[in-house]
Every structure is written in structure tokens, then in C-alpha cells.
Amino acid sequence: MSAQKVVVVGGGIVGCMTAMALVQRGCKVTIVERHQIASQTSGESSWAGGGILFPLLPWMYSAHVNTLTQIGMQAYPAIAAQLRADTGIDTGFDPTGFLLLPPFDADTAIAWCEQYQVPIQAVKASAFAVNSLSGDDAFWLPTVCQARPPHMMQALRRWLEQHQVTMLEHTELAPLKEVGEMHAWPTMQGEKIEADQFVVTSGAWSFDLLKDTAAKLNIKPMRGQIVLYKPQKNLQQMVYRDGFYMIPRLDGHLLAGSTLEDVGFDAGVTEAVRDEIAAKAEAIMPSLKNEPIIKHWSGLRPGTPENLPVISAHPTIQNLYLNTGHFRYGLTMAPASAALVTALMCGDTPSIDATPYQCHA
Numbered sequence: 001m002s003a004q005k006v007v008v009v010g011g012g013i014v015g016c017m018t019a020m021a022l023v024q025r026g027c028k029v030t031i032v033e034r035h036q037i038a039s040q041t042s043g044e045s046s047w048a049g050g051g052i053l054f055p056l057l058p059w060m061y062s063a064h065v066n067t068l069t070q071i072g073m074q075a076y077p078a079i080a081a082q083l084r085a086d087t088g089i090d091t092g093f094d095p096t097g098f099l100l101l102p103p104f105d106a107d108t109a110i111a112w113c114e115q116y117q118v119p120i121q122a123v124k125a126s127a128f129a130v131n132s133l134s135g136d137d138a139f140w141l142p143t144v145c146q147a148r149p150p151h152m153m154q155a156l157r158r159w160l161e162q163h164q165v166t167m168l169e170h171t172e173l174a175p176l177k178e179v180g181e182m183h184a185w186p187t188m189q190g191e192k193i194e195a196d197q198f199v200v201t202s203g204a205w206s207f208d209l210l211k212d213t214a215a216k217l218n219i220k221p222m223r224g225q226i227v228l229y230k231p232q233k234n235l236q237q238m239v240y241r242d243g244f245y246m247i248p249r250l251d252g253h254l255l256a257g258s259t260l261e262d263v264g265f266d267a268g269v270t271e272a273v274r275d276e277i278a279a280k281a282e283a284i285m286p287s288l289k290n291e292p293i294i295k296h297w298s299g300l301r302p303g304t305p306e307n308l309p310v311i312s313a314h315p316t317i318q319n320l321y322l323n324t325g326h327f328r329y330g331l332t333m334a335p336a337s338a339a340l341v342t343a344l345m346c347g348d349t350p351s352i353d354a355t356p357y358q359c360h361a
């Protein structure tokens with residue numbers, strides 16, 4: 001039997017990881033991307049993300065979110081090692097550790113960490129040379145890792161090229177009309193892209209593509225802005241306080257962010273947010289007052305209620321699947337959601353219950 005031909009719609013982290021999983025199952029994969037894979041063009045979330053492989057305050061989320069993030073977190077060491085060995089590209093994967101500054105609900109955090117076997121230690125923030133602003137009692141989660149999203153995307157791109165994945169870039173698929181079964185998907189330029197199966201991984205733009213066929217799909221863009229420093233003296237760990245985080249990179253850069261802005265598809269940046277992020281960063285790390293901001297960008301997250309993605313067959317169209325709506329934790333969840341959608345597409349029994357991620361008619 002010849003290999004299944006699959007079209008992956010959108011070449012962000014979710015599309016690339018899905019393509020990787022499909023290749024590993026023997027499929028012949030084409031990624032259709034309206035811009036360029038592994039580059040920053042106009043708001044694609046994957047290039048722009050911070051790279052924390054942990055859902056900030058996981059005890060705030062449902063077990064269904066935690067199932068995906070836990071599997072993803074456990075998969076990353078092997079994925080980063082494989083990408084490095086196969087492509088020579090370092091993804092920036094690193095067990096940097098996560099310092100959680102107050103305010104937080106200590107009992108809930110400890111109970112969650114016990115349940116999920118994530119090491120957590122009560123510490124003094126001052127021992128980490130940061131200002132806590134609301135008391136010195138902090139939590140240290142030493143096993144939390146990061147990856148560097150632009151490097152992760154470059155490595156995935158190279159790996160997919162090495163495995164004969166076709167990349168149709170600068171090719172935009174048109175919004176889908178109701179059909180029973182899919183044989184070809186038209187592009188905006190009027191071409192038809194044929195395949196046996198299709199999977200939508202087009203992030204914040206997924207609803208635009210599917211609104212005539214899946215009206216209940218609840219995905220909208222949520223902008224996040226990030227600023228970048230290269231300070232003389234950097235943090236040694238990731239720091240989180242009250243919705244704000246800082247991420248030190250191994251090469252001396254420092255990211256600070258982010259925001260949650262409901263501004264539609266506007267992928268711009270604003271001076272007001274830049275100043276707000278700088279003020280929060282300087283309050284925690286006063287030495288940043290003397291450091292210039294060297295870059296400022298934004299990304300459009302695929303926002304969904306409660307951070308719950310849709311990983312499912314399409315409710316009415318045969319041969320069409322969805323893997324989208326990963327909101328704030330798409331990098332962390334991508335390995336787990338790629339494995340789940342690939343199992344559904346290949347007719348395997350998924351290793352987790354797929355019901356919570358279903359797309360309803």
C-alpha cells in the first residue's frame with residue numbers, strides 16, 4: 001500500500017511537530033504555509049514565544065491542559081537531543097529552573113507539585129539576587145526547562161527537509177466551504193492541493209479558515225509583546241511574578257514579557273507596553289535600568305477558552321483533522337498534541353483520552 005499523503009496547513013510549532021510525527025508513522029507530508037516556515041513575518045506565534053516549557057501556574061488549569069503539558073515537558077529532552085544529533089542545530093533546550101515570586105497560593109502550588117511529582121522548594125528570593133516586591137518567601141522549581149523558539153523552529157525545519165517533507169511556502173489556503181469528503185484544498189491563487197488527509201494547524205487564523213464548516217470553533221488571536229535585553233549581568237534562572245516573567249538565554253540575552261491583548265489580528269508593538277514591561281523587569285532586577293532594550297516584538301497566540309486546544313477529527317468533513325488553539329502553551333503542548341492527532345489520523349488507539357479536545361458540530 002502506498003504511503004498516505006497528508007497536507008499540514010500552517011508551519012508553526014504545532015504544524016512542524018505534527019509533520020514530524022506523521023513522517024515517523026510513514027506518511028508523505030506537505031506543509032502549506034502562507035509565509036515562511038521558521039521565520040517571523042506577521043504575528044506567527046511560534047517564532048515569538050518565550051520558550052518556557054511549563055504552564056506558568058499549572059495549578060490554575062484543568063487536568064486536560066496539564067495532561068498535554070506534562071507529556072510535552074517529558075518529551076522535550078529526547079526531541080532536543082534528536083534534533084541536535086540529526087540537524088546539528090542547538091534548540092536552546094536547557095533546564096534553567098523557575099523562580100516563583102509571591103503572590104501565590106502556596107498550599108495549592110505544593111499540592112499540585114506533589115501530585116505531578118515536580119520538585120518544589122521554599123527559598124528566599126534574595127538568595128537569587130532578585131527583588132521579590134511582596135515578601136521574600138519564594139518557590140524554586142529546579143526542573144523547569146526552556147527552549148529557544150526560533151532555534152527550535154530552525155531545527156525542525158532542517159529535520160523536515162532531511163526527511164523529504166515538501167514545504168509549499170508563500171502559499172495561502174482559502175477558507176473552506178462545506179463538503180462531505182476532502183480531496184483537494186484550494187489556495188487563494190486558485191490552485192488545488194491534493195491529499196488523502198488534511199490537518200489544520202494554522203494557529204490564530206484557524207477560525208477564519210474553518211468558520212463556514214465548524215462554527216463552534218472558539219479560537220481568536222491574543223497578542224503578546226516581549227522585550228529583549230542583553231544585560232552586563234544576567235539572571236541565572238527564569239523568574240515569574242504576578243503574570244510577568246523573565247527568561248535568561250544561554251548566550252546572555254534576557255527576555256521579559258508578556259501581555260495578553262485582545263486586539264484582533266494587529267501584530268504591532270506599542271510604546272506603552274514596552275514601558276510597562278521595562279518597569280516590571282527593572283522592579284525585579286534594578287540593574288536593568290542601565291540596560292538598553294535591543295528588540296521588541298509581538299506574536300498572536302491562538303486563544304481558546306481555558307487554554308484548551310482542539311485536537312480532533314472535523315465534525316462533518318471526512319479526511320480533515322484539527323490540531324489548533326494551543327493559546328499560551330503551544331510550545332509545551334506540541335509534542336503531545338502532535339502524537340494525539342497523528343494517532344487519530346492513523347487509526348491508532350491514542351495513549352490519552354481524546355474526548356476533552358474534540359471539535360463539536
Ligand SMILES: Cc1cc2nc3c(=O)[nH]c(=O)nc-3n(C[C@H](O)[C@H](O)[C@H](O)COP(=O)(O)OP(=O)(O)OC[C@H]3O[C@@H](n4cnc5c(N)ncnc54)[C@H](O)[C@@H]3O)c2cc1C
Nearest residue numbers: 010012014034045046049050051052173203224299330332
Ligand atoms: C509572546 C508569547 C509568548 C509565549 N510563550 C510561550 C511559552 O513560554 N511557552 C509555551 O509553551 N508557549 C508560549 N507561547 C504560545 C505558543 O507560542 C503558541 O501556543 C504556539 O506557537 C502556537 O503554535 P501554532 O503552530 O498553532 O501557531 P503559529 O505559530 O501562529 O503558526 C500558524 C501558522 O499557520 C500559518 N497560516 C495561517 N493561515 C494560513 C493559511 N490560510 N494558509 C497557510 N498557512 C496559514 C501562519 O502563517 C503560521 O505560520 C507564547 C506565545 C506568545 C505570542
